[in-house]
Amino acid sequence: MTTKNKLWGCAAASLILASGLVTPAWADKITREGASPLDPAEISAPGSASEIDFGDDSGEWTNDGECDDPRFSGEGAADELVEADRMKDATDCRAALEAGTITFTGDAEATTLVAPEIDFGDDTSEWANDGECDDPRFAGPGAAEELVGADLLKDATDCRAAYEAGTVTYTGDQTPIDSSAPGAFDYGGDTSAWAKDGECDDPRFTGYGMAKKLLSEDSYADATDCRTLEAEGKVSIRTVYTPEYAAGAPYDSDGVEFGDNSSSFANDDTCDDPRFEGPGAAALLLEGDRLRDANDCRVAYEAGTVMLIESERG
Known part of the structure; x- marks a missing residue:
């Protein structure tokens, strides 16, 4: 081989290597011609x-x-x-x-979670072995929509399977508040179109675990997501919706300017002023009703069913 041809061959090989167009035959030819053997990892990057x-x-x-x-x-x-x-x-x-x-990260199956320190109890619940975890110590898409204290430690097989599959999380051994009990917060059910999607869609909550778009129709309709995210500290109940706030009524309204009753929705027993939020507020709040539903909003404010939104508080 002449010097000129040898130089051309090396240059061509370098171009081919740089472009990544290396076939096994070319790799073998280059090696036999005296070039360094190719590292297979350099031919194609794993995970591309x-x-x-x-x-x-x-x-x-x-x-x-x-x-x-x-x-x-x-x-x-x-x-x-x-x-x-x-x-x-x-x-x-x-x-x-x-x-x-x-x-x-690879095609290997995900690592199964194990819970050696969790006492799952037994299967004496009425709802044991139905494919849903009914133990109220767990929350997540694999948990039943309605959880009651009577099923504590009584749905072992379902809850263990759901935990190991990653569809429920363990929230602790404390006995939860029964949402049907007087004075307890009512999480509602999972009737929202966005239920069990990993985000809280209920506008009664706030926090970084919330969905970006909140609709009034999703109130009481995303229980599993909101309960789970609350247990994880990613959302919290808006103050005005907590049982504690309602229990603190009546509230003094002397320092609040309520305006007049010129709204077309005034005196309908619902607060239509968009400066307020809470269960006593209308589902649709219009800027045109600002300071124009005094009677309704005053009554609701004093009863603890509405409060001024954060931007309106002094």
Whole structure:
């Protein structure tokens, strides 16, 4: 081989290596011609989008801008990842991987949670072995909608399975307040279209675990999410909705300016002034009713069913 041809061959090989277009035959030829053997890891980077089977978009949470496939991790992944979404959120996960907001952690099954220190009790509950955890010490999408103290430590099989699957979290051994008891906070049920999605959609709550868009129709309708997130410290009940606030009535209204009764909705027993919030406020509040529903809002304020919103408090 002439010097000129040898130099050209090395240059061509370098270009091919740099472009990543190396086939096994080329690699073998380059080695036999005296070049250094190629490291297979340099030929194709593991975890690249072209090598991953992303599956399809058949998951419940597909195309929501977050990767829900538990084989990935990173800021672009959903906070809660479950095995049911494995290979079922292709579009979101491919986009996030290409954007560099997630990494591929592998095809291995997710590690099963174990709870060696939790006493799950027995299966003497009326609702034992029905596929839902009825023990009120647990919360999450795998828990029953209605939890009562009578089922404490009495649904072991269901709760252990749900805990190990990651669909419930253990909130502690304290006996919970029965939401049906007088003076207890009523979480409602899971009738919202957004129930059990990992975000609290009930506008009676506040905190960073809340959904971005809150609708009045979701009040009392996202119990599992809101109860779980409250136990985790990610949401809290707005003060005016707490049983303690209602129990503190009557409240002195002397320092509050209520305006007049010129609203077309005045004297309908509901506070329509948008400066107030609470169970005694109208579901739809209009800026045009500011300071124009004095009687209704005064009565509700003194009864502890509304209070001034944060921006209006002195």
